[in-house]
Amino acid sequence: MNLFLETYGCQMNFADSEVVASILLKAGHQVVERLEEAECVLINTCAIRDNAEQRVRRRVRELQSLQQQHRLYIGVLGCMAERLQSQLMVEEENVAFVVGPDAYRRLPDILSRLDNGVRQAAVDLSTDETYADIQPVRLGGNGISAYISIMRGCQNYCSYCVVPYTRGRERSRSPQTIVEEARELFRQGYKEVTLLGQNVNSYRWCDGPSGNAVTFPELMEQVASVSPMMRVCFATSHPKDLSDELLQVMARHANICRCIHLPVQSGNNRILKLMNRHYTVEWYLDRVSAIRRYMPDCSITTDVIAGFCSETEEEHRDTLKLFRQVGYDYAYMFKYSLRPDTYAARHLRDDVPDEVKTRRLEEIIALQGEIALENNRREIGRIYEVLVEGTSRRSKEQLFGRNSQNKVLVFDRGAAVPGNYVQVRVTGCTAATLLGELVK
Numbered sequence: 001m002n003l004f005l006e007t008y009g010c011q012m013n014f015a016d017s018e019v020v021a022s023i024l025l026k027a028g029h030q031v032v033e034r035l036e037e038a039e040c041v042l043i044n045t046c047a048i049r050d051n052a053e054q055r056v057r058r059r060v061r062e063l064q065s066l067q068q069q070h071r072l073y074i075g076v077l078g079c080m081a082e083r084l085q086s087q088l089m090v091e092e093e094n095v096a097f098v099v100g101p102d103a104y105r106r107l108p109d110i111l112s113r114l115d116n117g118v119r120q121a122a123v124d125l126s127t128d129e130t131y132a133d134i135q136p137v138r139l140g141g142n143g144i145s146a147y148i149s150i151m152r153g154c155q156n157y158c159s160y161c162v163v164p165y166t167r168g169r170e171r172s173r174s175p176q177t178i179v180e181e182a183r184e185l186f187r188q189g190y191k192e193v194t195l196l197g198q199n200v201n202s203y204r205w206c207d208g209p210s211g212n213a214v215t216f217p218e219l220m221e222q223v224a225s226v227s228p229m230m231r232v233c234f235a236t237s238h239p240k241d242l243s244d245e246l247l248q249v250m251a252r253h254a255n256i257c258r259c260i261h262l263p264v265q266s267g268n269n270r271i272l273k274l275m276n277r278h279y280t281v282e283w284y285l286d287r288v289s290a291i292r293r294y295m296p297d298c299s300i301t302t303d304v305i306a307g308f309c310s311e312t313e314e315e316h317r318d319t320l321k322l323f324r325q326v327g328y329d330y331a332y333m334f335k336y337s338l339r340p341d342t343y344a345a346r347h348l349r350d351d352v353p354d355e356v357k358t359r360r361l362e363e364i365i366a367l368q369g370e371i372a373l374e375n376n377r378r379e380i381g382r383i384y385e386v387l388v389e390g391t392s393r394r395s396k397e398q399l400f401g402r403n404s405q406n407k408v409l410v411f412d413r414g415a416a417v418p419g420n421y422v423q424v425r426v427t428g429c430t431a432a433t434l435l436g437e438l439v440k
């Protein structure tokens with residue numbers, strides 16, 4: 001069958017699509033690059049906020065017109081498939097099958113039975129599936145940076161979050177298979193790997209009941225040792241588990257990215273408690289100081305939710321205050337979106353009016369824009385090692401790449417080529433990008 005894969009959501013979902021492609025190619029199917037050539041569309045979905053789901057529903061309905069022209073099966077994969085299960089096929093009648101994140105090995109079997117006309121759902125969650133033996137097919141990548149999924153699931157049960165329900169129990173993948181995948185990528189010419197998990201710093205692998213456990217700092221040490229020429233990044237860390245030991249390992253290896261994504265969610269202790277985040281503002285700020293102590297040049301980025309249940313104006317201002325205190329280099333900012341069946345949906349009231357959520361979100365966005373610009377202005381004059389990724393969108397004469405802090409730099413191409421490390425002096429900036437020139 002000719003299959004077309006479409007992916008929404010987080011990096012883990014993109015990594016999963018590469019596993020899906022691998023499973024399907026092995027079973028004799030083809031992945032095509034144009035939707036028009038497809039006999040089956042696989043939509044790997046996200047359920048994190050209501051608007052993520054609405055987007056997928058619009059897409060599914062839009063595909064109806066293609067289905068009227070020729071036979072085209074639609075399969076929904078990922079977190080929305082897991083959350084809604086076969087109910088999704090009742091609500092969206094043109095969906096032929098749904099497959100949850102732990103059931104992708106069943107895809108070949110499901111595809112082989114499509115012509116029978118029976119609609120199928122495979123949504124069992126697993127306690128041990130990690131797809132460790134599957135070599136992902138790198139889809140649409142640049143051949144320079146790749147994701148390695150090191151764990152699956154999450155059981156932190158933040159009160160607003162659907163992930164523990166869509167991805168199941170937390171489980172780690174064996175360090176041997178992770179290091180081997182990193183080595184293989186380096187052999188193929190990759191220069192950067194990003195280790196992925198919903199909560200990477202609780203990574204833990206135990207070799208049998210008596211064996212020693214491998215923790216996240218130890219795993220980082222192993223992956224960073226594959227080659228000093230290969231950068232290692234990771235996402236996402238939970239503030240409650242950010243240990244000094246990890247920071248020490250990072251500081252020891254120049255090829256571990258100087259960038260920590262540390263989602264804070266709110267700057268107020270009462271709200272953090274309601275969110276079930278297991279840390280306080282004081283704890284969080286202590287972790288930020290620890291990062292700066294070990295790596296003064298480390299960038300820090302975050303996620304935040306505006307207008308969580310019962311958040312007052314003053315509590316919102318605490319979030320703004322925290323943003324100023326930390327001085328984030330980048331932030332993903334969201335309005336609270338009620339997710340059915342979560343603790344917040346069952347026990348708390350979504351009582352901040354939508355227009356108030358919107359206004360609070362806009363205030364955070366505006367402040368973060370100022371902070372990012374101030375941070376970037378301080379970069380002017382500094383020289384960074386940049387991993388070149390490709391041609392700039394704005395001009396063919398310019399290249400772009402990122403430094404170890406994960407900031408994008410744009411510069412005149414000179415003799416540089418994608419995949420190279422070059423030295424770039426920062427000469428200007430916007431809030432999102434650093435402009436620079438090659439240092440000879």
Ligand code: SAH
Nearest residue numbers: 160161198236263303304305334335336337
């Ligand atoms: N595992 C990561 C992030 C997972 S989801 C972590 O714990 O940090 C990515 C981000 O989506 C979250 O950090 C949070 O800011 C946001 N998010 C999750 N559920 C949400 C909801 N119900 N409404 C709005 N934003 C949400």
Ligand code: SF4
Nearest residue numbers: 154156157158161163
């Ligand atoms: Fe969701 Fe919290 Fe798990 Fe992140 S740590 S995926 S926010 S439950």
Ligand code: F3S
Nearest residue numbers: 009010046047048079
């Ligand atoms: Fe979305 Fe699932 Fe990722 S809900 S954010 S695709 S884990």
